[in-house]
Amino acid sequence: MTDLAQAPTIQLAAPTAPALAQAGGDIDDVLQRLRWHLSEVAVREVVVGGSSRDGGGGIRFHYVLSGSVDLGIGDETISMRAGDFAMLTRPDGVEVAGVEDGSLLTGTFAVDSPDGTERVLPPVLFVCRLDAREPVIVSLLESMRSEFVDRRPGSHTVLDRSADVVASAALRIWFERGCDEPRRWFAAALDPHLARAIDAIHEAPGEHWTVESLARLARASRSQFAEQFRTALDETPARYLTRVRMERAEGMLRDGWAVAQIAFELGYDSDAGFSRAFRRHAGVSPSSWQRSARHAHGAAGRPVVHATA
Incomplete structure (x- = not known):
């Protein structure tokens, strides 16, 4: 089985949307x-x-x-x-x-x-x-x-x-x-099986997740899970996992983590592999992003005002 984070990105045609599920609960929920x-x-x-x-x-x-x-x-x-x-x-x-x-x-x-x-x-x-x-x-x-x-x-x-x-x-x-x-979207938001796989990614983004392992959590076949996932979230499981890892990396960089520590925690085989993935996500290296974040947020972590008078 291939680790999703290491798999090449393959663009597929969006699947035909299945019949809409009845979204339980109401919008207030x-x-x-x-x-x-x-x-x-x-x-x-x-x-x-x-x-x-x-x-x-x-x-x-x-x-x-x-x-x-x-x-x-x-x-x-x-x-x-x-x-x-x-x-x-x-x-x-x-x-x-x-x-x-x-x-x-x-x-x-x-x-x-x-x-x-x-x-x-x-x-x-x-x-x-x-x-x-x-x-x-x-x-x-x-x-x-x-x-x-x-x-x-x-x-x-x-x-x-x-x-x-x-x-x-x-x-x-x-x-x-x-x-x-x-x-x-509301049907997907309330789908407990799909939510189980999504939660697993967020709880342990450094795991070597595969489509097969996530499909088991969602109690679906590999192909069924991949189609349901892309229909609900508009991206493949591999792309979603990478995005979650990069968003987690941004938070860790803000908190002062070293690049090597982040790479290890997020399941990358090397600092270089993590740095390449981060550059594709943010357009700059992790170190450059960290320096910019420190400058922008300052010691108190307050956002910079970018507004005209």
Whole structure:
């Protein structure tokens, strides 16, 4: 059997979605499991013909204040106009291109939950005309920027509470649209067999996981598990394992771990193998990333403000 972390990445056509499972429980059950936190927020100017790429960890959000932009996500493009909102759970490589001059409120959320529900968030949550659907939420979203910049006493708590409300409301609206994608995600989020394999990866990312060993945990055949996994999470088990390891590595680098220690803990055969995987993920070496993180967060671990006045 091949260790997933060492296996080459093979791009496969997305499988046909199976009949939707009935998602037990209601949306409140899922929303209560998720706790959102704000890492950074900024206002970016949008210029026709200009573009930039998202990167780094966390969950990126974009709210169009004025003008319009295109989000390039792989082979797909999402056109966003003033009032539209998007959350990207896998922002690396997403291109933001200006279509009309304007401005964009953008930032990064972190999310966690006691049972790992955040691990199966869909790649993109797009809400058309958030300003019309939830004007109070938009006001709260815009106030987060000034709160982040001013850093008044208690701002950390206020920002976390605000992030929780904004992200939960956006997720609820996305679910209420009634199309198949959110229904399928909630079914996957509540699938105990798939969750068992996902939890195992997160609890022990340094194990030499294979599709076969994960399929046994999910009580499925190898082929059935691989298809269910890709349908629910929009990526292969191998790619998911690597992403979890890289996100864990980022946290360990922030905490001052040595590269050799991280490589060993995360199941890599050598420092060089880990460093290559990390560079593919972050675009820089682990040591460079660690130096940048120390500079950005400072001794107190507070996020840097990247915002216009």
